Amino acid sequence: MSGHTIPTTIEEVLAEFRESGALLEGHFKLSSGKHSGHYLQCARVLMNPARADRLAQGVVAGIPGDILDRVDVVVSPAMGGIIIGQEVARVLGKDAMFLERPDGIFHLRRGFALEPGAKVLMVEDVVTTGLSSREAIAAVAKEGGEVIAECSLIDRSMGTVDLGVPFFPLAAFDFPTYDEGNIPDALAAVAVTKPGSRKE
Structure with missing residues (x-):
């Protein structure tokens, strides 16, 4: 185990993924259509509640106090985002809600409602292009709230993503990805797996 310290560095975060079997190695076709030799399975790293709590504490530690206070x-x-959102809310002593999009557009269901003008911290597991984050931020505005910042476990954009609000990932890193016609021979020799939940 990683000594149960709160992970704050990329190495410590990756150690949590490795220890939980959540860093997969092979040949993966990502939801973006690109290919990679690595895949991070966030649901699995959050499967253990003590580990999820440590990661959430690491996320919160990276957010400025003046934002947390609001x-x-x-x-x-x-x-x-559901599990890491719940854990971040627990660390902050706040309520957690989640957006769903059964019809393709994010909105609150299940009796969830925002107070008018509520200041919202958006919590994601992984941010890559930021598209779903921006859609979720827009949905909060439509529901009457205001996203004042976003945080995530992993920023796969390596700091290039623009969400329109301050963004505080626990760790910004990515593994090399390749276009369909540009896959290295060593990776091409490995059978392809399509992880993730997004429909093609």
Whole structure:
């Protein structure tokens, strides 16, 4: 085990993924259509509640106090953000809600409602292009709240993503990805797996 310290460095975060079997190695076709030799399975790293708590504490430690002081409620997009959102809310002593999009557009269901003008911390597991984050932020505005910042476990954009609000990932890193016609021979020799939940 990693000594149960709160992970704050990329190495410590990757150690949590490795220890939980959540860093997969092979040949993966990502939801973006690109290919990679690595895949991070966030649901699996959060499977253990003590590990999820450590990671959430690491996330919160990276958010400035003046932002944390203003947060009224935590909101996450389903499915990936639900567990880390719940854990971040627990660390902050706030309520957690999640957005769903059964019809393709994010909105609150299940009796969830935001107070008018509620200050929201958006919590994601992984941010890559930022598209779903921006959709979720827009949905919060439509529901009457205001996203004042977003945080995530992993920023796969390596700091290039623009969400329109301050963004505080626990760890910004990515593994090399390749276009369909540009896959290295060593990777091409490995059978392809399509992880993730997004429909092609």
